[in-house]
Amino acid sequence: MDAHLTPSPQLLADAERRYRGGPTVEARFDIPEPGFSVTVLFGPSGSGKTTALRLLAGLERADRGSIRFGGATWSDAARGLHCPPQARNLGFLPQAYSLFPHLSVSANLGYGLASLSARERRARVDELLALLDLRDLEARHPGELSGGQQQRVALGRALARKPALLLLDEPLSALDRPSQVRLRKELRSLLRTLDIPTVLVTHDRAEALQLGDRLVVMDQGRVCQCGDIQQVFDRPTDPAVATILGVETVVRGRIESIVGGMATLSVGSARIFAADPGGLGWEVFICIRGEDVAVERGSTPGSGSTARNRLPARITALNPEGSLVRLSLDCGFPLESLVTRQACADLGLSEGDGVCAVLKAAAVHLIPHD
Amino acid sequence: MDWQAIRLSLWLATLTTVSLLVLGLPLAYWLATSRRRWKFLVEAVVAMPLVLPPTVLGFYLLMAMGPRSPFGRAWESLFGRTLPFSFEGLLLASVLYSLPFMIQPLAAAFAAVDRGLVEASWCLGESRLRTFLRVIAPLSWAGILTGVVLSFAHTLGEFGVVLMVGGNLPGRTRTVSIAIYDQVQAMDYAPAARTAALLLGVSFLVLTFTYALRRRQRKPWTLI
Incomplete structure (x- = not known):
């Protein structure tokens, strides 16, 4: 029919x-x-x-x-x-x-x-x-x-x-x-x-x-x-x-501004910083490896870190993979993080917890897609 | 010198080479591209004249052309004369005898043409035949030249098969190599030496020219 x-x-x-x-x-x-x-x-x-x-x-x-x-x-x-x-x-x-x-x-x-x-x-x-x-x-x-x-x-x-x-x-x-x-x-x-x-x-x-x-x-x-x-x-x-x-996370984003080699992007409802590789248009794909995403307890900004991105997030899933644990986070867009079992246990992470996802601007890879 | 024999040899070599080119281009292309399992049988048959004594080849050809074979009878009823000891019979024998000298350089050259070029041509809408004429043949010019020169020179120099199939009839089947043999048998060394020197000179010049031309790579001609 x-x-x-x-x-x-x-x-x-x-x-x-x-x-x-x-x-x-x-x-x-x-x-x-x-x-x-x-x-x-x-x-x-x-x-x-x-x-x-x-x-x-x-x-x-x-x-x-x-x-x-x-x-x-x-x-x-x-x-x-x-x-x-x-x-x-x-x-x-x-x-x-x-x-x-x-x-x-x-x-x-x-x-x-x-x-x-x-x-x-x-x-x-x-x-x-x-x-x-x-x-x-x-x-x-x-x-x-x-x-x-x-x-x-x-x-x-x-x-x-x-x-x-x-x-x-x-x-x-x-x-x-x-x-x-x-x-x-x-x-x-x-x-x-x-x-x-x-x-x-x-x-x-x-x-x-x-x-x-x-x-x-x-x-x-x-x-x-x-x-x-x-x-x-x-x-x-x-x-x-x-x-x-x-690569664990690939999302579409839009460039808001590029100042001094640092690009500001809006992704979903979040905003992140990335190193500008040059030659970008407005639309980009953002690639982030799971091992580049660290997770901290609470959402208070820590002092003395070089990581430019600190995103309030919620753990939506938690899957062990060998010696690692894959955390699926929601921080305005879906983000995957790979952490060690030990770190996961020390922080006592479980599904639904509010955490802070931390990643360096240099770990955010931008691919133009106009 | 026996100019009649020299003319006859040159004419025979020319016709043989042309026939081989007409026959050899499609056959060599088939050998270079076919994936049939029994291809090796055809390859072996084509290469036979390289290893068979000319007398053996000549003997079987004589039998096949004779009035007792179906082929010989069919030929006689069609053309009203017999093949053995005629120029036509000699031409047929020469074509078979020189077959590998044409086929092998051609097949090697065709096989060396990058398959990607052939496929690119197909995808640009060109048929297999036109692809052969526009891509494979121009890129195989050195192999085609080698095949032509080797077939010509080999026919010019053949002896055993001619003797078996053609005999020694002046103006019809007496080739230059037979003429030299005759002169030596008759203790007539002076004309034999002149004729031999001529053959030697011509062969050397033709081969020198061929190899010199082959050195000038990347200037192929196009057929269409």
């Missing part, structure tokens, strides 16, 4: 690739809407992210299940149907970029435009050269480009045919760290202007948070969880997902 009311999602993947004597990798997630969105396939290396992306591209044949995109069936194992990559109208950016070494930058960009007239092709290539700021490099060959330039050419080549879906396999991992941070911001605003869905593979949490809208967490070939990025970080379905995400 619902089928008539809710429109079918833009992308619906539920497919599996089995390797003989090896693992099974599944691509099981959806993209609800057409138009701009970034879905991040996230997980440790060897978790099957790239294979899942290759299933979408049609470079791997599904052994079970189906993949549908925008009303077309791309793959249906039960009916023996497999639409080749040539017929899927997608842009694919492989991890190694795979630029054609014997062709110039212009010829690489225009490679997929063989069906256009020479004039139309030239016009489209010029457009891409301008869009990706490659105009001075058009006659060069890939071997004469830096990593960042190669990345832009590969992205431009993938966009040349105006694809309906963009697949990016670790688009920034081949670059040095400073370029990565700079390009993340550029990449997201570029993707926004294209107004098409993107599926992006990464194992870097900061990259996932900064670029993604939706998160698909993968482990050992399986999709563990799929949903809105904040939702997944807020409520990991099981401890395995939490371990993969690797």
Whole structure:
């Protein structure tokens, strides 16, 4: 009955690739809407992210299940149907970029435009050269480009045919760290202007948070969880997902002011201080590790501490984890703290107690997300 | 010098090389990319001429072309003449005899092309054939050149198979290597020495040219 009311999602993947004597990798997630969105396939290396992306591209044949995109069936194992990559109208950016070494930058960009007239092709290539700021490099060959330039050419080549879906396999991992941070911001605003869905593979949490809208967490070939990025970080379905995400608290916040390298943020109903990493917009994700959060009895400010953040909090849950105890706190936003069993016993902590959560501004990691 | 034999050898080598290129490009591509389990059988068959004595190969070819084999009979009823001791028979034998000299460099070159480039081309909408012409072949130019030169030179120098299948008919099946053999048998050393020196010079020049060209990497041509 619902089928008539809710429109079918833009992308619906539920497919599996089995390797003989090896693992099974599944691509099981959806993209609800057409138009701009970034879905991040996230997980440790060897978790099957790239294979899942290759299933979408049609470079791997599904052994079970189906993949549908925008009303077309791309793959249906039960009916023996497999639409080749040539017929899927997608842009694919492989991890190694795979630029054609014997062709110039212009010829690489225009490679997929063989069906256009020479004039139309030239016009489209010029457009891409301008869009990706490659105009001075058009006659060069890939071997004469830096990593960042190669990345832009590969992205431009993938966009040349105006694809309906963009697949990016670790688009920034081949670059040095400073370029990565700079390009993340550029990449997201570029993707926004294209107004098409993107599926992006990464194992870097900061990259996932900064670029993604939706998160698909993968482990050992399986999709563990799929949903809105904040939702997944807020409520990991099981401890395995939490371990993969690797940080206990991730919340959205808004910058109120930045003064002298210190940012003031509003998070939920609380206000916290963080060191300004530079390059921030207004919206950010705030990441805090459990071991960086200390807990004190009472809410009176102690004197002589370097910790900038002292937040009145209530203990909502208390779970032993080996030699540690995980405290779930409510301090205007959900905050996780890891303390030793000994400390927990000494303070006599129990559920419902009012405490003070203490953390240094330097332990609050900010990731821009505009 | 026996110019007739030299002309015939050059013509035979040219036709053999062209035939091998037409046959070899798809076969080598298949060998380089196929994942069939029985691929090794095809590889072994293709490599056979490398280890078989030319007389053995020639013997079986002669049997296969003869009037008692179905193939020989079919050929005769189609074209009205027999294959053994004809130029066509010699061409067929040369193609088989030089097969590994074309296939192996081609297959090695195709296999060395990064699979990611091929997949990138597919994702950009290009068919397998067009991907071959636009990416694989241009990047394999050195291997293709090697295959062409080796097939040509090998055909120019073949002796045993020619003797078995073609015999020694001037203007039809007498190649340059047979001519030299004849001259030596007749104690006619002076023309044999000249012809041998010519073959030596040509072979050396062709190989020098090939290896010099191969050194100039990264200047491949494109087919389309």
